[in-house]
Amino acid sequence: MKRAYTYSIIIPAKNESLNLCDLLPRLVEECLGAEIIVVNDGSEDRTSDLCVQYDVKEIRHQYSKGNGAAIKAGARAALGEIFVFMDGDGQHNPKEIVTLLDKLDEGYDMVVGARSSSSQASVVRWVANSVYNKLATFMVGHKVDDLTSGFRVVRAEKFREFIYLLPNGFSYPTTSTMAFFRAGYSVGYHPITALKREGKSHINLIKDGVRFLLIIFKVGTLYSPLKLFTPISALFFSLGLSYYAYTFWSVGRFTNMSALLFSTSLLIFLMGLVSEQITMLLYSGSHKESTNKNSD
Structure with missing residues (x-):
């Protein structure tokens, strides 16, 4: 054919x-x-x-x-x-x-x-x-x-x-x-x-x-960085929340470990947001370069 x-x-x-x-x-x-x-x-x-x-x-x-x-x-x-x-x-x-x-x-x-x-x-x-x-x-x-x-x-x-x-x-x-x-x-x-x-x-x-x-x-x-970072962030947040509930019930206070888990969760989520922006810039730059080549 x-x-x-x-x-x-x-x-x-x-x-x-x-x-x-x-x-x-x-x-x-x-x-x-x-x-x-x-x-x-x-x-x-x-x-x-x-x-x-x-x-x-x-x-x-x-x-x-x-x-x-x-x-x-x-x-x-x-x-x-x-x-x-x-x-x-x-x-x-x-x-x-x-x-x-x-x-x-x-x-x-x-x-x-x-x-x-x-x-x-x-x-x-x-x-x-x-x-x-x-x-x-x-x-x-x-x-x-x-x-x-x-x-x-x-x-x-x-x-x-x-x-x-x-x-x-x-x-x-x-x-x-x-x-x-x-x-x-x-x-x-x-x-x-x-x-x-x-x-x-x-x-x-x-x-x-x-x-x-x-x-x-x-x-x-x-x-899609957020698809990767968000579940990991949610996991650390859940661990922090669970540990906080346990320590509040057992000793009546907020511990350093709970703070560390919450902070880690927030940092991972912010890394995902930054990665998402970088990804958008990367692919938008690739698209512009392709468009310029086609116009030439």
């Missing part, structure tokens, strides 16, 4: 030649006319040879900078009006690019390929992703079906607005999804089936799991 826009397929890859030798010919055959970019993130295998063999564009990092850094390099170099991000580990089916683009054509700014529970690599990974999705849903106020999926299509102009926010590690999907929600852009989800990868994953479940969790709270403070 011929589309009215151009699109670029961006694939971060680190030592994934085993999977790329199957993925690249399928992309070349099925995505006629698309720009295909492989970001070689310091690979020590045949990745460069495969890019030459299948005549796809390669961006080579002299050393490994991380999945997010590879995504940013690909986005800066890509010429398409739409970006298609997919992993180089063979888990994403090229045939599903069409369905994601069709969903984008319905008026969305970003469409994420949402994996089913059967597509998760393990039960532990599924449980962790479920927790991330629920936390992100609370933060943004919209249902997040798959926060960490690396298979997504997005309008290039809008994605570039948030490149400076993206970390160099594995959490670019988390950051970009929540940033799009914060900016008021439309984010859609489409079910996909993740295939079994060949070779060993580069994700460390414990280290990167904690990192994903920290990223959610980090981006939560960028997205």
Whole structure:
């Protein structure tokens, strides 16, 4: 199907030649006319040879900078009006690019390929992703079906607005999804089936799991700080009130601990207010810069 826009397929890859030798010919055959970019993130295998063999564009990092850094390099170099991000580990089916683009054509700014529970690599990974999705849903106020999926299509102009926010590690999907929600852009989800990868994953479940969790709270403070700070403030206020009631009933006085808990509650709430103002300035500055670029 011929589309009215151009699109670029961006694939971060680190030592994934085993999977790329199957993925690249399928992309070349099925995505006629698309720009295909492989970001070689310091690979020590045949990745460069495969890019030459299948005549796809390669961006080579002299050393490994991380999945997010590879995504940013690909986005800066890509010429398409739409970006298609997919992993180089063979888990994403090229045939599903069409369905994601069709969903984008319905008026969305970003469409994420949402994996089913059967597509998760393990039960532990599924449980962790479920927790991330629920936390992100609370933060943004919209249902997040798959926060960490690396298979997504997005309008290039809008994605570039948030490149400076993206970390160099594995959490670019988390950051970009929540940033799009914060900016008021439309984010859609489409079910996909993740295939079994060949070779060993580069994700460390414990280290990167904690990192994903920290990223959610980090981006939560960028997205809606009061949603994060207010419950914590309320918790300390409740503790202070409860302790005051206990000490008033038992010894008939207001203690230093109650004062500390009340003060902590107030300070956390004020920090949330200040963070909210900073967030508004940050996104309003980003919007103005984008508007100026469009007018130029």
